[in-house]
Amino acid sequence: xxxxxxxxxxxxxxxxxxxxxxxxxxxxxxxxxxxxxxxxxxxxxxxxxxxxxxxxxxxxxxxxxxxxxxxxxxxxxxxxxxxxxxxxxxxxxxxxxxxxxxxxxxxxxxxxxxxxxxxxxxxxxxxxxxxxxxxxxxxxxxxxxxxxxxxxxxxxxxxxxxxxxxxxxxxxxxxxxxxxxxxxxxxxxxxxxxxxxxxxxxxxxxxxxxxxxxxxxxxxxxxxxxxxxxxxxxxxxxxxxxxxxxxxxxxxxxxxxxxxxxxxxxxxxxxxxxxxxxxxxxxxxxxxxxxxxxxxxxxxxxxxxxxxxxxxxxxxxxxxxxxxxxxxxxxxxxxxxxxxxxxxxxxxxxxxxxxxxxxxxxxxxxxxxxxxxxxxxxxxxxxxxxxxxxxxxxxxxxxxxxxxxxxxxxxxxxxxxxxxxxxxxxxxxxxxxxxxxxxxxxxxxxxxxxxxxxxxxxxxxxxxxxxxxxxxxxxxxxxxxxxxxxxxxxxxxxxxxxxxxxxxxxxxxxxxxxxxxxxxxxxxxxxxxxxxxxxxxxxxxxxxxxxxxxxxxxxxxxxxxxxxxxxxxxxxxxxxxxxxxxxxxxxxxxxxxxxxxxxxxxxxxxxxxxxxxxxxxxxxxxxxxxxxxxxxxxxxxxxxxxxxxxxxxxxxxxxxxxxxxxxxxxxxxxxxxxxxxxxxxxxxxxxxxxxxxxxxxxxxxxxxxxxxxxxxxxxxxxxxxxxxxxxxxxxxxxxxxxxxxxx
Numbered sequence: 056x057x058x059x060x061x062x063x064x065x066x067x068x069x070x071x072x073x074x075x076x077x078x079x080x081x082x083x084x085x086x087x088x089x090x091x092x093x094x095x096x097x098x099x100x101x102x103x104x105x106x107x108x109x110x111x112x113x114x115x116x117x118x119x120x121x122x123x124x125x126x127x128x129x130x131x132x133x134x135x136x137x138x139x140x141x142x143x144x145x146x147x148x149x150x151x152x153x154x155x156x157x158x159x160x161x162x163x164x165x166x167x168x169x170x171x172x173x174x175x176x177x178x179x180x181x182x183x184x185x186x187x188x189x190x191x192x193x194x195x196x197x198x199x200x201x202x203x204x205x206x207x208x209x210x211x212x213x214x215x216x217x218x219x220x221x222x223x224x225x226x227x228x229x230x231x232x233x234x235x236x237x238x239x240x241x242x243x244x245x246x247x248x249x250x251x252x253x254x255x256x257x258x259x260x261x262x263x264x265x266x267x268x269x270x271x272x273x274x275x276x277x278x279x280x281x282x283x284x285x286x287x288x289x290x291x292x293x294x295x296x297x298x299x300x301x302x303x304x305x306x307x308x309x310x311x312x313x314x315x316x317x318x319x320x321x322x323x324x325x326x327x328x329x330x331x332x333x334x335x336x337x338x339x340x341x342x343x344x345x346x347x348x349x350x351x352x353x354x355x356x357x358x359x360x361x362x363x364x365x366x367x368x369x370x371x372x373x374x375x376x377x378x379x380x381x382x383x384x385x386x387x388x389x390x391x392x393x394x395x396x397x398x399x400x401x402x403x404x405x406x407x408x409x410x411x412x413x414x415x416x417x418x419x420x421x422x423x424x425x426x427x428x429x430x431x432x433x434x435x436x437x438x439x440x441x442x443x444x445x446x447x448x449x450x451x452x453x454x455x456x457x458x459x460x461x462x463x464x465x466x467x468x469x470x471x472x473x474x475x476x477x478x479x480x481x482x483x484x485x486x487x488x489x490x491x492x493x494x495x496x497x498x499x500x501x502x503x504x505x506x507x508x509x510x511x512x513x514x515x516x517x518x519x520x521x522x523x524x525x526x527x528x529x530x531x532x533x534x535x536x537x538x539x540x541x542x543x544x545x546x547x548x549x550x551x552x553x554x555x556x557x558x559x560x561x562x563x564x565x566x567x568x569x570x571x572x573x574x575x576x577x578x579x580x581x582x583x584x585x586x587x588x589x590x591x592x593x594x595x596x597x598x599x600x601x602x603x604x605x606x607x608x609x610x611x612x613x614x615x616x617x618x619x620x621x622x623x624x625x626x627x628x629x630x631x632x633x634x635x636x637x638x639x640x641x642x643x644x645x646x647x648x649x650x651x652x653x654x655x656x657x658x659x660x661x662x663x664x665x666x667x668x669x670x671x672x673x674x675x676x677x678x679x680x681x682x683x684x685x686x687x688x689x690x691x692x693x694x695x696x697x698x699x700x701x702x703x704x705x706x707x708x709x710x711x712x713x714x715x716x717x718x719x720x721x722x723x724x725x726x727x728x729x730x731x732x733x734x735x736x737x738x739x740x741x742x743x744x745x746x747x748x749x750x751x752x753x754x755x756x757x758x759x760x761x762x763x764x765x766x767x768x769x770x771x772x773x774x775x776x777x778x779x780x781x782x783x784x785x786x787x788x789x790x791x792x793x794x795x796x797x798x
Contacts, residue, residue, distance in 0.1 A: 096362055096386035103315075103365045106395050107357045113346040115321025115353050119398055120364070163189025163747075166696070169209075170745040173692050175515055178442050180302040182227035183690050185742045185754055188234045191215075191282060192746070194775060195239065196757060198224045200277060201775050202285055203759065209747020210761065210770050215282040217776045223273050229302045231408045236422075237285075238307060238408060239275040242297045270296035272311045276408075276423045287374065288419035293383060294367035295402065299438035301445065305409035308445055308493075308500055309425075312435050313383065315398045317364025322352045362386075367400065369425070377420045384428040390502055391432040401435040401447055403493050403500045404428045427499020431491050439518035445493045445500060446518055446525065450486055450511040486511040488529055490518075490549070492557060506557025508547045516619075516689075519577035524601040525549045525557060528584055530571040531564075543568045546582055548601035561602040566594050574629065576619035581653065583627060587615035588638050593629075595653045610656040614644050617686035620694060620701075622721065625651035630685045630692065630703060633663050643681040643705055645719060647726050659724040664707055664717075679709015683717075684741065693743045694721075698764060700729070702743040702751065716740040716753055718767060730767040734758050 110116050165171040169189040174181045186193045192203040192212065204215040225239035274291040295313030302308075325343035344352065362382075366389075370380040383402045405427040410418070435447040489507045493500040510529025512518070519526040527549065532542035544566040549557040567586025574585040582596040582604075593616070595608035613636075616629030627648040632640040642664040649657045664681040683703045685692040693702040698720075705717040715733030719726055734740060738756040746752055750770065751762045759773040 094387060099386045099389055099391075100360075100362050100365065102391055103398070104357055104360060106398070107360075108354050109395075111350060111353045111357060113349040113353070114323045115319075116357075119315055120317050120319040120321070165189070168746075168748055170693055170695055173690050173694070175439070175689070176441055178303065179440050180229060181690065182229050182238075182240055182300055182302075183742070184227055185744060186228060186230035186237070187744060187746065188230065189746065191234075191279075192744075192752065192759075193228070193230060193237060193279070194754060194759065195225060195228050196754075196775060197777065199775070199777055200225075200228075200237065200239065200285060202279060202282055203773065204282055205746055209745075209750035209752075212759075212761075212771075212773060214773065214776065216285050218277065218285045218287065220275055220287070225273070225275060229300070229307060229408075231302075231305060233305070233409065235278065235280040236288075236408060237277045237279055238406075239277060240297060240300055240309075241273055243271050243273050244269065269294070269314070272297040272309070274309070274406075274423060276419055278419070289371060289373045289423040291369060291371045291423045293369035293404075295383070295400075298401075298435050298447070301438070301440040302408075303442050303495070305407060306495075306498075307406040307408060308440070308495065309404045309406065310435060310438050310445075310447055311383075311402055311404070313367035313400050313402065315365050316367050317360055319356050319360060319364065321356070322349045324349050365398075367402070369404075371420055371423050373420050379420055379424050383425075384430040388428060388502075389430045389432065396433050399432070399434045400430045401433045401449075401491065402428060402430040403445065403447070403502075405499045407498070429493065429500055429502045431502060431505070433489065433491065433505075435491070437512055437515055437517070439515045439520075440495075441520050443494070443496050444503075444520055445495055446490055446520070447493070448488055448490045448512060448518070448527075450488045452486060452511075485509075486529075486531070488512050488527065490525070490527065490557060492525070492551075504551055504555040504557050506549050506559070508545075508549070508559060510545055513572045513575060516575045516577075517572070519582065519598075521577070521580060521598065523550060524560075524598075526577065526582060526598055526601075526604075528572060528575045528582065530586075541569070542571055544570070544572050544584065544586055546584065546596050546598075546604055548598070548604055550601065561600070561604055563596055563604040563606055566606065567592055573615045573617050573631070574619050576621065576627070578621050581650075583619055583650070585616045585619065585629070585631075587634075593648065593656055595650060595656050597653065608650075608652075608654045608656045610648070610658065612646070612658055614640070614646075616646060618689055618692060620692060622647075622694070625649060626723075628694070628701065628721065630683055632682060632686075640682075641680055643683050643707070643717075645701070645703075645717075645726060647721065647724070649724070660722075660726040662719060662726045662728060664705065665711060679707065679711065681705060681707030681709070681713070684739075691742060693745070695745050695764070697748065700764065704740045704743075705731070706739055714739050716743055718751070732760065732762050732767055732769075734760055735772065 107116055107119060163169050169187055172181055172183045184195045190205055192205060194201045194203065198220045199217055200220065201217040202215050203212045205212045220239065223241060223243035225241040227240055229238040272293045272295050275287055276289040277285050278288045279285045293311060294316050295311035298310040298312055300307055300309045322344060324346045326349060327343050367383045368380060369383055370378065372378045383404065404425040406423065407426050408422055410422045434449045437448045439446045487507055487509060488511060489505060491505045492503045494503045508527050508529055510531040512527065512529055517528045526546060528544065528546045530542055530544045543564060545562050545564040547559050547562040550560050552558045566584055570586040570588040572584060573587045576583045580598045582598055584594040584596060586592050593610045594606055597605045597607045614631060614633040616631035618630040620628045622628055627650050629646040629648060631644055633642050633644040634640050644661060644663045646661045647659045649659050683705050685703045691704050701719045701721050703717055705713060705715060707713040713731065714737055715731055717731055718729040720729045732753060734755040736758060740753050740755050742754040744752050745764065749764050751764045753760050757775050757777060759775065761770045762768060763770055
């Protein structure tokens with residue numbers, strides 16, 4: 056089988072990054088390695104200034120800094136980025152992994168008594184809007200966190216308490232394994248911290264600025280040990296966009312991408328220095344700057360920048376007034392490429408949520424203060440993690456028109472620079488996915504190396520780590536427009552080299568020529584890849600020999616799967632949509648595949664929605680469509696193995712309109728619709744979970760409904776409190792009429 060493209064040479068190296076005591080690996084001394092260890096704050100600042108000065112024009116550097124200013128946000132950090140504001144005793148607090156149980160009674164078991172969040176890798180928790188320990192259900196909607204006490208074995212429940220989060224709306228959360236605390240995560244824009252008076256005398260308030268539109272990552276630690284009174288005990292704010300987070304035990308790894316944080320005001324041709332000696336206060340004076348003079352002035356302003364203008368910071372506060380602040384990562388833990396890759400930094404921070412248990416368990420500030428951090432001067436969009444490694448990837452989009460986005464450090468045209476409006480917009484042709492690996496076997500994440508593969512990835516399911524090899528599924532060439540006629544997909548195998556970089560050792564290509572990847576799932580040494588344009592080829596790829604991955608089986612059926620879920624040996628469930636012969640998606644579809652024989656994958660059964668006119672002919676017109684959010688959010692999918700039940704949100708628009716959830720019974724070779732459930736207000740169902748083995752709970756915009764898993768009889772409804780009423784309402788459980796199950 057031919058390979059259409061040669062794997063791209065990889066840039067990377069090995070490095071052990073330990074914040075407390077960093078040692079420079081020998082491989083970093085070579086100038087031909089991909090990244091450099093700055094070694095000191097002075098060299099890091101010098102590198103930033105050098106790269107900016109090389110790209111400065113008469114109008115500054117495009118996309119670098121913000122010139123408008125704003126309210127105060129972050130506190131300063133001294134050289135080296137050490138913490139400068141903390142209460143005594145935090146540094147010496149114990150770090151423990153002890154699990155605290157709720158009393159002597161036996162606790163419900165995930166997978167047996169209740170369902171947990173659907174995750175990619177077993178043992179690696181992912182944040183979600185619903186979490187439960189079988190006794191309580193935690194629901195995050197908008198700015199309100201509600202605690203529901205489960206009663207009567209899961210048949211009923213009551214809101215025991217709630218709390219409204221001030222200032223921002225978290226998007227997801229973790230429940231710590233000890234069940235006593237929740238970590239809420241999310242982004243906000245334009246909200247920040249005012250400095251505490253007298254805390255940072257070396258930096259004026261006028262320099263502590265946040266910029267309009269700048270992303271700020273916010274973590275909120277909530278104590279839920281008192282079911283009736285959940286309370287915020289600490290808040291973490293950091294400069295940067297929240298990318299993702301993963302939890303293993305009590306350790307959380309936070310990934311965020313940050314831009315340069317400074318406030319440099321660029322000048323431009325024609326700019327004049329304002330005067331302040333007039334009666335009116337200010338007035339322009341003197342002739343405007345020439346293009347050459349403006350470029351010189353902008354370069355001078357770059358040389359005047361300090362580390363605070365480049366390195367992102369964080370700040371932790373508690374309701375009692377305690378605080379801690381620092382750079383996100385110390386200077387000796389920031390890696391930069393020898394080949395310029397932009398001014399953004401990708402940081403991985405480590406939090407120990409169980410820090411301070413025992414003699415200092417009330418130390419919330421310590422639990423939300425990072426215990427380690429490492430950064431790479433790069434961007435990141437997609438996160439994949441196992442229990443021992445974390446990978447962050449981003450796709451570079453390159454174009455075949457000179458002067459386009461391929462030059463990530465390009466600047467705006469200066470005075471006298473002509474632009475040709477007749478040049479056609481660039482057409483995307485080439486994509487490169489860069490992957491950065493971090494080791495998680497120590498307390499703090501450590502950077503180990505980087506690599507690259509041709510093409511663009513779909514999502515986190517494009518990655519798979521197995522027996523020392525990282526597999527990556529990509530679509531090469533443009534996946535859209537006319538150029539997609541030449542697109543194809545590849546599964547590449549990467550292994551660490553002696554120097555630590557991730558190098559391609561093998562690949563299988565030419566998958567779905569003229570199509571793009573719609574779904575990927577790996578099971579041990581096998582990859583299942585779905586591509587689509589008009590039909591749905593399901594490819595079975597053997598990964599047994601990483602140096603020679605091989606396509607061993609293929610199945611073509613109408614429509615496509617956008618999510619694949621392993622059900623056990625030899626069975627795979629696909630959730631996606633049916634499609635016309637022209638490739639137009641029509642209705643939601645669920646397919647059961649047999650993959651017992653890798654060379655002969657088979658479709659055993661399928662369920663297809665009918666949003667059109669009850670089976671009547673539509674005269675060739677598309678009269679309805681339906682889909683499930685599972686296609687782009689795997690956490691919306693529920694498979695309850697004890698009863699072989701699959702549940703997924705479903706929205707159909709057409710003659711047969713429906714918004715709710717679909718319940719399927721999965722047999723060894725069959726799929727049967729057991730029924731559907733909807734909420735009284737008609738809003739979309741976003742999550743489903745099982746409590747007490749036999750009760751199916753579902754969440755919509757502001758309502759929780761419980762149905763019996765067997766027969767789907769409605770057992771109750773709970774209206775959740777909202778931030779509008781302060782999060783204090785405790786709704787009464789309502790009895791609902793019995794729902795009609797599918798015949």
